[in-house]
Amino acid sequence: MLLRHTPKEITERTALTVNPAKTCQPVGAMYAAFGLKNCLPHSHGSQGCCAYHRSALTRHYKEPVMATSSSFTEGASVFGGQSNLLEAIQNIFTLYKPDVIAVHTTCLSETIGDDIGQIIGRAKEDGKIPPGKFVIHANTPSYIGSHVTGYSNMVKGMVKYLSGKTGEASRMVNIIPGWCEPSDMREIRRMTAEMGIDAIVFPDTSDVLDTPLTGRYEMFPKGGVTLDRLARTGDSVATLALGSTGSQAAAEELDSRHKVKVEVLDIPYGIRSTDRFVQTLSEVTGRPVPVSFTDQRGRAVDLVSDMEAYMTGKRVALFGDPDQLIPLSELLVDIGMRPVYVVTGTPGKAFEERMKLILKDIPEAMYRSSADMFLLHQWIKNQKVDLLIGNTYGKYIARDEDIPFLRFGFPILDRVGHSYLPSVGYAGTLRFLERILNALMDRQDRDALEEKFELVM
Numbered sequence: 173m174l175l176r177h178t179p180k181e182i183t184e185r186t187a188l189t190v191n192p193a194k195t196c197q198p199v200g201a202m203y204a205a206f207g208l209k210n211c212l213p214h215s216h217g218s219q220g221c222c223a224y225h226r227s228a229l230t231r232h233y234k235e236p237v238m239a240t241s242s243s244f245t246e247g248a249s250v251f252g253g254q255s256n257l258l259e260a261i262q263n264i265f266t267l268y269k270p271d272v273i274a275v276h277t278t279c280l281s282e283t284i285g286d287d288i289g290q291i292i293g294r295a296k297e298d299g300k301i302p303p304g305k306f307v308i309h310a311n312t313p314s315y316i317g318s319h320v321t322g323y324s325n326m327v328k329g330m331v332k333y334l335s336g337k338t339g340e341a342s343r344m345v346n347i348i349p350g351w352c353e354p355s356d357m358r359e360i361r362r363m364t365a366e367m368g369i370d371a372i373v374f375p376d377t378s379d380v381l382d383t384p385l386t387g388r389y390e391m392f393p394k395g396g397v398t399l400d401r402l403a404r405t406g407d408s409v410a411t412l413a414l415g416s417t418g419s420q421a422a423a424e425e426l427d428s429r430h431k432v433k434v435e436v437l438d439i440p441y442g443i444r445s446t447d448r449f450v451q452t453l454s455e456v457t458g459r460p461v462p463v464s465f466t467d468q469r470g471r472a473v474d475l476v477s478d479m480e481a482y483m484t485g486k487r488v489a490l491f492g493d494p495d496q497l498i499p500l501s502e503l504l505v506d507i508g509m510r511p512v513y514v515v516t517g518t519p520g521k522a523f524e525e526r527m528k529l530i531l532k533d534i535p536e537a538m539y540r541s542s543a544d545m546f547l548l549h550q551w552i553k554n555q556k557v558d559l560l561i562g563n564t565y566g567k568y569i570a571r572d573e574d575i576p577f578l579r580f581g582f583p584i585l586d587r588v589g590h591s592y593l594p595s596v597g598y599a600g601t602l603r604f605l606e607r608i609l610n611a612l613m614d615r616q617d618r619d620a621l622e623e624k625f626e627l628v629m
């Protein structure tokens with residue numbers, strides 16, 4: 173009932189967002205920074221922003237999320253935050269001893285115009301950065317872009333500050349996994365290891381935001397890409413950028429610095445995107461595709477062929493991040509479903525261009541970037557769907573319109589599993605198919621008339 177006032181009549185809006193299908197840039201920058209070993213994210217702005225970004229990540233990952241803040245007050249807000257950041261850098265290295273401080277800006281420090289690169293240079297000159305330690309940064313003004321843009325900016329910052337080349341010949345591959353879960357990054361590492369490939373996955377938040385409970389608190393858990401590995405990314409044969417919005421910029425930055433070939437692919441959600449991922453890995457490294465992959469793929473296809481009657485023709489609405497929506501929509505089309513409404517809050521032409529191709533055989537399909545969940549709800553009110561896929565904020569629409577709801581994306585605040593169980597690769601696709609089917613079949617059971625209530629489905 174929370175959204176009962178959403179009207180059916182659609183008025184085009186240009187200057188107003190209602191229920192955004194995104195969150196703010198620093199959340200993404202903070203998330204990416206956790207994929208670097210012994211790294212402490214630092215929010216250059218007020219404490220309120222930092223508290224919000226930390227809580228957004230903690231609520232999704234159910235893990236403590238540590239980050240420091242420049243703690244702007246009135247003075248810094250007027251005169252700039254240089255002295256706050258210089259003092260923070262010194263305090264952080266003294267108290268917490270990270271190897272890297274990853275600074276991101278906020279709306280406030282961006283509006284003031286603080287030059288973070290210059291402040292880091294000053295910190296170096298003043299001896300505030302101990303030998304062997306680093307301060308990196310990304311500009312993340314939240315009045316443009318989204319959390320995916322922030323992620324992209326911080327990964328690009330990692331390349332700018334920390335990538336390197338030894339000149340030694342190698343068959344290594346860099347993989348920039350895009351905004352996906354720690355479980356997905358672990359699965360990407362597992363797949364490459366099974367192919368016998370030495371992959372530098374960065375950032376890598378597995379074993380950082382999905383750590384086992386040991387009874388001992390670790391400020392810096394064991395996961396994350398190491399500085400030594402990042403310093404060798406220039407030696408790799410190629411960089412696979414998974415998702416153009418989140419990963420392409422960093423891959424291109426690495427190419428411009430160290431001449432490493434870039435392959436822009438989708439995050440491997442679904443059978444076809446996983447095929448392309450595995451095929452490209454095989455091509456750039458010369459490693460064969462293991463039989464175990466072919467078998468796993470076959471099981472996913474078998475499931476689709478067994479259960480397609482429950483999925484064919486079902487209308488789906490999706491919202492979330494462009495790099496996730498593109499391969500998911502492709503998967504839905506492949507299994508006979510109809511992704512009729514697709515909305516992302518993240519701006520970018522690439523999303524609409526890809527959706528146009530993927531949805532070309534679904535004439536009623538509508539999709540939009542820089543859009544919001546209010547519009548999505550209005551579309552649904554005008555013609556109902558059979559399934560809604562998106563983050564936790566979709567539960568209000570699902571409840572109001574009585575639609576089965578599959579939680580996917582960021583943030584998921586009211587369910588578990590996303591950070592532990594992968595959605596990428598053939599194994600992840602199987603899990604995703606299972607979740608779709610469960611949602612649809614549970615609804616069929618719920619709505620079945622007494623005489624149509626089936627034991628075997």
Ligand code: SF4
Pocket residue numbers: 196197198220221224277278279280314315
């Ligand atoms: S939108 Fe801007 S002001 Fe608001 S929390 Fe994000 S960075 Fe801070």
